[in-house]
Amino acid sequence: MMELVCPAGNLPSLKAAVDNGADAVYIGFKDDTNARHFAGLNFNDKRAGSALQYARERGVKVFVAINTYAQTSTFKRWQEAVDRAAGLGVNALILADIGVMDYASERYPDLNLHLSVQASATNQAALSFYHRHFNIRRAVLPRVLSIKQVRQLAEESPIPLEVFGFGSLCVMVEGRCLLSSYTTGQSPNNYGACSPGNAVRWQEKPDGSLETRLNGVLIDRYEAGENAGYPTLCKGRFQVNGNTFYAIEEPTSLNSLSILPDLQKMGIAALKVEGRQRSPAYVAQVTRVLRAAIDSCHSNPDTFQAQPAWLAELEKVSEGAQTTLGAYHRPWQ
Amino acid sequence: MQAKLVPKMALGPLLYYWPKEQIQDFYQQIAETPVDIVYLGETVCSKRRTMNYEDWLELAEQLRSQGKEVVLSSMTLLEASSELKALSRLCKTEGFTIEANDLGAVELLSQAKRAFVSGPSVNIYNHRTLQFLAKQGLKRWTLPVELSKTVLEDLQKERPSGMETEVFVWGRLPLAYSARCFTARAHNLPKDDCQYRCLDYPDGLRLRTREADDFLCLNGIQTQSAMTCNLLDEIKSLKRLNVDVLRISPQSHFTVKIIEAFDAVVNHQAESSTFREQSKRWALSGLCNGYWHGEAGMVQS
Numbered sequence: 001m002m003e004l005v006c007p008a009g010n011l012p013s014l015k016a017a018v019d020n021g022a023d024a025v026y027i028g029f030k031d032d033t034n035a036r037h038f039a040g041l042n043f044n045d046k047r048a049g050s051a052l053q054y055a056r057e058r059g060v061k062v063f064v065a066i067n068t069y070a071q072t073s074t075f076k077r078w079q080e081a082v083d084r085a086a087g088l089g090v091n092a093l094i095l096a097d098i099g100v101m102d103y104a105s106e107r108y109p110d111l112n113l114h115l116s117v118q119a120s121a122t123n124q125a126a127l128s129f130y131h132r133h134f135n136i137r138r139a140v141l142p143r144v145l146s147i148k149q150v151r152q153l154a155e156e157s158p159i160p161l162e163v164f165g166f167g168s169l170c171v172m173v174e175g176r177c178l179l180s181s182y183t184t185g186q187s188p189n190n191y192g193a194c195s196p197g198n199a200v201r202w203q204e205k206p207d208g209s210l211e212t213r214l215n216g217v218l219i220d221r222y223e224a225g226e227n228a229g230y231p232t233l234c235k236g237r238f239q240v241n242g243n244t245f246y247a248i249e250e251p252t253s254l255n256s257l258s259i260l261p262d263l264q265k266m267g268i269a270a271l272k273v274e275g276r277q278r279s280p281a282y283v284a285q286v287t288r289v290l291r292a293a294i295d296s297c298h299s300n301p302d303t304f305q306a307q308p309a310w311l312a313e314l315e316k317v318s319e320g321a322q323t324t325l326g327a328y329h330r331p332w333q
Numbered sequence: 334m335q336a337k338l339v340p341k342m343a344l345g346p347l348l349y350y351w352p353k354e355q356i357q358d359f360y361q362q363i364a365e366t367p368v369d370i371v372y373l374g375e376t377v378c379s380k381r382r383t384m385n386y387e388d389w390l391e392l393a394e395q396l397r398s399q400g401k402e403v404v405l406s407s408m409t410l411l412e413a414s415s416e417l418k419a420l421s422r423l424c425k426t427e428g429f430t431i432e433a434n435d436l437g438a439v440e441l442l443s444q445a446k447r448a449f450v451s452g453p454s455v456n457i458y459n460h461r462t463l464q465f466l467a468k469q470g471l472k473r474w475t476l477p478v479e480l481s482k483t484v485l486e487d488l489q490k491e492r493p494s495g496m497e498t499e500v501f502v503w504g505r506l507p508l509a510y511s512a513r514c515f516t517a518r519a520h521n522l523p524k525d526d527c528q529y530r531c532l533d534y535p536d537g538l539r540l541r542t543r544e545a546d547d548f549l550c551l552n553g554i555q556t557q558s559a560m561t562c563n564l565l566d567e568i569k570s571l572k573r574l575n576v577d578v579l580r581i582s583p584q585s586h587f588t589v590k591i592i593e594a595f596d597a598v599v600n601h602q603a604e605s606s607t608f609r610e611q612s613k614r615w616a617l618s619g620l621c622n623g624y625w626h627g628e629a630g631m632v633q634s
Binding site: 073098125175189215220 | 411412413414417420421435440441456457458459461462477479480484491506508510515539541542543544545546549558627631
């Protein structure tokens, strides 16, 4: 059965995931070694220990994401993160950096290593590289592949695959997007955050409109009464050829419930939920729905249908209640 | 200690989509310039086929006979199995070094025991990664564009012997890759019927904020900076850091003048300040150098 892998930015979220049916929970440490390096989020050693105990007593695995790119002067911090996770006895590390993988596989040859989506491996040859050198046991696929391409890869991959099931959507191939550092200096690769909060400004105008800026760059402008979204820079409205629209991506969430039977049939090992930065309530809700969906799909793959109640639940926690200039663009892929 | 040789100059792969004749004319001009290394091939979108594999190879032979060192560049984002097949063919090409722009290419080249170079989208952020890839056959690497001179300095101290270092010194910065085509999207066209609209934008399609500030540049599935990265004023520090190769990224106008300006400063003791006004004209939406100084990439200091 497909494993359900859920996010936890803190202990209450971890408990919410465990209590609502996650098979595994992924967490990060309190620094820039993980791709959700946000203030007030993540686990120190003591919290991580409690998390592990809570999960383990209930038969749930814990993975630790150490999935940003280490630099020479700070490499030690990534090394120590690997040491700490190994010392805690977690079920797997989720890694992106070749240097860090080299260290982890040499120092802890028996440790389960997963390839983070941030490693940006989208094809059989890249997967083979990581498998051959670092004995990677599972890979998380970037959100750039069509269902047909995922199927093909599942057939050829030397390692089991994990795909995203639900959550905020990166439209760029993960691990190779520098839009955030171009604008703010900080990116998922070099800092562990995209469109970081410290660069965000919300400015209300006298006419009631609201502007959202990232390091001074206008990401979007909302009329009075329009729902405003967080200024993730690929999800703003911009001008191209004189038209103003969501030129890169609409604020939107990924939801793969309708293709669950396909994913199951092609032997996908695990379904991942995005959102370590989200609330325990989000984690509980999404975990509950995906648990029910995976179980239903497992028992009746041929007649499986995503229930309207599930979709309604997921819609409530999806990104983006804004309108788009949808008529200007057709759906991608 | 032996005096350090001056860095070589390279012309990076053409990131845009041009008609075949324009590509061929362009490289005929390049043959006459003082650039040492020329990267050839399509790195952005596998649907761009005004030049096929044989055409690129013919051009490569020609430029080599004109004295250029030619490197064949490979695709950055590989999704379909047909793309992997094309990559595999490219990686078997005899006689030319291949530039890996994805770990898939690194795998094929290292399996074949071929020495290779890596482009800026191969994530080498630390010495341990660099040393590991050196063991797989990497002989020259390109600094990821978001990394600063301080990060490079640390890496240079630990680089394996014989490893060459390349830095992106001029051009709109390649920042992101997607399954989605933003040029087609801007024309309300699906990607699978894009009508090759990239041909209409020889330097990419400008994306502005709602205040009409130039921000990014859409180039099919690639997103670039609108502003042009310019490290002409940084030649001294590039030399001090023992950078071996300086990469200039092609654009539809002024590329020859840009190469000549870098040549003048790198090889003929010209002051970079003499090109300050001209370089502003050569850039398409202003200049930036923030990444090099450890700041936001869009900043010009």
